[in-house]
Amino acid sequence: MAEIESDQLQRASSLEETKVKNEYEEENECILQFLDSLDAYLTLVDSLSSSLREGWFDLASARQSMGHTRVSSKLFDHKVHSASTTVKITELDADNLSGTKPQFSLSKWATTQENPSSEAPNHSNLRHRVPTGLSEDGEKSNGTEISNVVSNDIQKERSKSLTTFGGLVSPKLRTAQVSFETALDKIAEIANARSSMLSSFSQLQLNKKSSS
């Protein structure tokens, strides 16, 4: 009888130890995730600063060659129009009680004549909308033609954006456009890093409250 009781006590204590060990491992994983996303956030902000600096410099060069009045906010288009570059938000279920984690992905240069397309879910920050008709298997020649059509459409949208400042623009304005497009990619990644950081931070706070 005493042996049975001591066996039961031993089993209970080893279960308890396993439970504590699992909790520590989960917490460590959460801390690592938090530190990783914090590091990614700071690195990306630094990289964003660098892209923005290039963009501002190119913009200043364009302003110098084209004239101050030709690169000015007074020329902005105030007619009704939609943004060509937008963000898609998807909700990821954070597997914890801290709530959901939004995921941001950039959709650049959507054309005004685009067709609704089947979009494969992915977490890359650069997505281009592809017209319907592209089969899953994708014959190579059709794929090449469609990608040519897509890149032509994107070029048209880029040029349309540049025509705000006149028909003939300085090459520096084009390079400024590219720098700010790169900056937008980084902004989407920063938004994801921020979301991950806040999600793991909330989880750590919850763990702390439950343990105290």
Added chain:
Amino acid sequence: MAGRAQIPTRNSALIAMIADEDTVTGFLLAGVGNVDVRRKTNYLIVDNKTTVKQIEDTFKEFTNREDVAIVLISQYVTNMIRFLVDSYNKPIPAILEIPSKDHPYDPAHDSVLSRVKYLFSTESVASDRR
């Protein structure tokens, strides 16, 4: 846990901006500019004539819009409305502080980093040890 906030999936949400002229110009070149049927834009250009009240109202407007996913705000502008930005805690739209030409990014002032640095503060460590 009751009342978990649901984040709706959105396919083409906007990036709003509250920044200086050059930053807004650059991002408009990259195609983020939007003007809706009420002639409302998704950006505010901050210059030396812009009042703090205008910035506050624009921030509140952008953070309450359903079609805005990210609000970019220059850090020096955020410092003018710091209290409002620090008290904002919704996941969407995401508020991102960005550098400006004349004011480089300072991580010490970033509202997200201020919120999480509590994890590393000596006070929180000391309170755990008591």
